Amino acid sequence: MIELLDSLVRIDSVTPWLIPGGAGEGEVARFMQRWLTSAGLDVTLEDVEPGRPNVLAWLRGTAPGPTICLTAHSDTVGYAAWPDRALTPVVDGDRMIGVGVADDKGGCAAAMLAAAELVRCGTPLAGNVLVALAIDEEGVSIGTEHLVAHHADEIDLAIELEPEGSHLIFGEHQGFGWIDIVVFGEPAHGSAPDKGVDAIVHMAEVITRLHRLDETRWKPNPDPRNGRTVFHTGTIAGGTDYATYPAEVVLGIEIGTQPGETLADRVAEIEAIFDEVKAVEPRFRGEVRVRLDRDPFTGAGNDALLAALADATEAVNGTRAQITGLNAWTDAALLQSAGIPTVLFGPEGGNYHAAEEWVSIPDVIATAEILRRTVVTLIGVPEPATSPS
Numbered sequence: 001m002i003e004l005l006d007s008l009v010r011i012d013s014v015t016p017w018l019i020p021g022g023a024g025e026g027e028v029a030r031f032m033q034r035w036l037t038s039a040g041l042d043v044t045l046e047d048v049e050p051g052r053p054n055v056l057a058w059l060r061g062t063a064p065g066p067t068i069c070l071t072a073h074s075d076t077v078g079y080a081a082w083p084d085r086a087l088t089p090v091v092d093g094d095r096m097i098g099v100g101v102a103d104d105k106g107g108c109a110a111a112m113l114a115a116a117e118l119v120r121c122g123t124p125l126a127g128n129v130l131v132a133l134a135i136d137e138e139g140v141s142i143g144t145e146h147l148v149a150h151h152a153d154e155i156d157l158a159i160e161l162e163p164e165g166s167h168l169i170f171g172e173h174q175g176f177g178w179i180d181i182v183v184f185g186e187p188a189h190g191s192a193p194d195k196g197v198d199a200i201v202h203m204a205e206v207i208t209r210l211h212r213l214d215e216t217r218w219k220p221n222p223d224p225r226n227g228r229t230v231f232h233t234g235t236i237a238g239g240t241d242y243a244t245y246p247a248e249v250v251l252g253i254e255i256g257t258q259p260g261e262t263l264a265d266r267v268a269e270i271e272a273i274f275d276e277v278k279a280v281e282p283r284f285r286g287e288v289r290v291r292l293d294r295d296p297f298t299g300a301g302n303d304a305l306l307a308a309l310a311d312a313t314e315a316v317n318g319t320r321a322q323i324t325g326l327n328a329w330t331d332a333a334l335l336q337s338a339g340i341p342t343v344l345f346g347p348e349g350g351n352y353h354a355a356e357e358w359v360s361i362p363d364v365i366a367t368a369e370i371l372r373r374t375v376v377t378l379i380g381v382p383e384p385a386t387s388p389s
């Protein structure tokens, strides 16, 4: 495990969507292909964009049955905060430190080793295992979008591997939207207050009310599983110069949705704020532009998978994992939305998207064994009962 994880971290796979000029996933995908092929899986690379392939590794069972997809992402965020050490993993006690070691190369390694171990043991399976290592999760998830667009009908169950710790299993999590709120003013000379409408002052009214909504509604009422509904501002831009009434200002926000909600619920709340502002500022004009809309992950049909996974955590760790939710978004939502019952699970780590990112080596090993056992529970062929002679 240490050798595999070390090799994965050393190969730069920064997502070029996030960091222009990032190395991309091509080289790490070719390494994964070689490793999985020599482990005995049937591997293909599928270009999602030129030079950015998903890795699909099949372990086909000896009898027909459902296909379980073990999926993780091969890209990482950038490492500008620690350029000298990010790609040179070190082992420190139980931990390995390096960029992407937890998010998500620990998940990739656990899936790869679990599948390799099933081959090595010659475990008879009534069904198939697909190890899918997708690109661009740290970007806009075009890797998993491609996976579900081309293979959803071949997959019956999925385990999305992302770090948190094998003591937790996530059956749901929040969705989110990236939204531009645009407020329009009326440009005018600074000395023409009767003509000018100050877009930035009007935006201040909107921001104040958004903040109040967060303080009074979302902050005091966290979802018991998925936490406080995500809300924060991200960017703001507007105005032309000191001497002119600003004609337009654009605020970029990130905002969450709980399972059962949609982004349209959040948009309606923002439009209600527009009405409030218009009541005190009659010349107010605003517009909501949804830039990205990601549904929450609302687990359905995954009871057998949750039970098998929870049993396996108990067998391997000695304590049963807690089934809960998360106040973040993952590709699990795309799999579930494509009709594939999915759970989210993965090894313990820390300092995600920051310097000194680490993963627990024992927990990556435990995760691989938990995955192997879960597959055996779900599609393993029981030993034939030996008849007395």
Ligand SMILES: [Zn+2]
Residues within 6 Å of the ligand: 073, 103, 104, 137, 162, 163
């Ligand atoms: Zn991740």
